Amino acid sequence: MGTSASVSGAGHGVPLVPSWVDDIDSSLPTSKQDAKTSATKAPISPKNRLGSTRLQLGKFAKTGDEYRLRSAVGNYVRNGRGGSSTATRRSTGAAKRGAALIGIVGGSPIFKEVREGIRQAFSKSGNSELLIAAIASAASPNDGTLDSEIGLRAASEAMQYVLVRFPEADLFDLDATEREVLLERYLAFDCYGLFMSENGKHIQSKVDLDTHMDRVTQIKNFFCEVFRQANQSRREKSRPTLGQSTDADISRICKEVIRDAYNIFEGFLDEA
Numbered sequence: 001m002g003t004s005a006s007v008s009g010a011g012h013g014v015p016l017v018p019s020w021v022d023d024i025d026s027s028l029p030t031s032k033q034d035a036k037t038s039a040t041k042a043p044i045s046p047k048n049r050l051g052s053t054r055l056q057l058g059k060f061a062k063t064g065d066e067y068r069l070r071s072a073v074g075n076y077v078r079n080g081r082g083g084s085s086t087a088t089r090r091s092t093g094a095a096k097r098g099a100a101l102i103g104i105v106g107g108s109p110i111f112k113e114v115r116e117g118i119r120q121a122f123s124k125s126g127n128s129e130l131l132i133a134a135i136a137s138a139a140s141p142n143d144g145t146l147d148s149e150i151g152l153r154a155a156s157e158a159m160q161y162v163l164v165r166f167p168e169a170d171l172f173d174l175d176a177t178e179r180e181v182l183l184e185r186y187l188a189f190d191c192y193g194l195f196m197s198e199n200g201k202h203i204q205s206k207v208d209l210d211t212h213m214d215r216v217t218q219i220k221n222f223f224c225e226v227f228r229q230a231n232q233s234r235r236e237k238s239r240p241t242l243g244q245s246t247d248a249d250i251s252r253i254c255k256e257v258i259r260d261a262y263n264i265f266e267g268f269l270d271e272a
Contacts, residue, residue, distance in 0.1 A: 017042035061206040070268040084262035094190040095254035101139035150193035158186035188227035230260035
């Protein structure tokens with residue numbers, strides 16, 4: 001379960017969803033459909049599972065063509081991750097970390113001791129960077145996997161974004177709108193991080209440094225927009241807001257947003 005294994009992703013002939021991910025999944029509240037999916041044996045990774053993803057990424061890196069980017073991420077979900085259902089299952093850790101993050105900043109009783117400990121340690125310093133780091137570490141404890149490292153960065157970046165967008169925001173008392181933005185940004189950054197952990201070096205090998213940085217920004221913005229759409233779709237279905245949701249509800253919401261985002265990504269292939 002170490003970092004090196006996570007970096008390389010699923011090799012040929014091994015399950016696309018590691019057993020330790022299913023251990024996380026079994027601890028989360030879930031819908032009947034998700035429970036059925038989790039009980040199903042994970043697909044086995046095929047040969048060259050990232051071939052079509054990297055072919056399109058190479059073309060995107062050289063041109064910046066968004067069609068190539070949509071195709072690359074769509075192929076990643078369908079072929080590299082076994083389809084949206086399996087990809088969602090692989091991102092169970094992101095859902096758990098997202099629920100913890102929202103619980104900490106949203107006043108959940110479950111995280112009362114964690115929140116008070118952080119408040120006492122860092123609030124008087126007035127150092128927002130230290131406060132963000134403490135909350136991120138509590139939401140995504142380092143367990144030696146790349147997933148937890150990605151989660152830590154995603155949580156930090158998401159909180160930084162919220163503080164820029166809402167300068168008066170209080171990380172110990174975010175309102176419903178601020179929590180919605182934090183959630184969709186966190187999930188976008190986490191899933192983006194998993195994608196880049198397997199494909200980032202391929203992009204870097206195709207272009208110069210300045211172009212590489214532009215493309216990375218373009219990819220991150222693309223993930224953020226798709227996750228915004230997925231979260232907006234959830235809200236338009238008259239589902240409970242985060243301010244009205246229990247901790248169990250938030251866990252389910254995280255999985256739902258991830259699943260809907262992966263469905264959007266995979267759907268781009270059907271538009272071609």
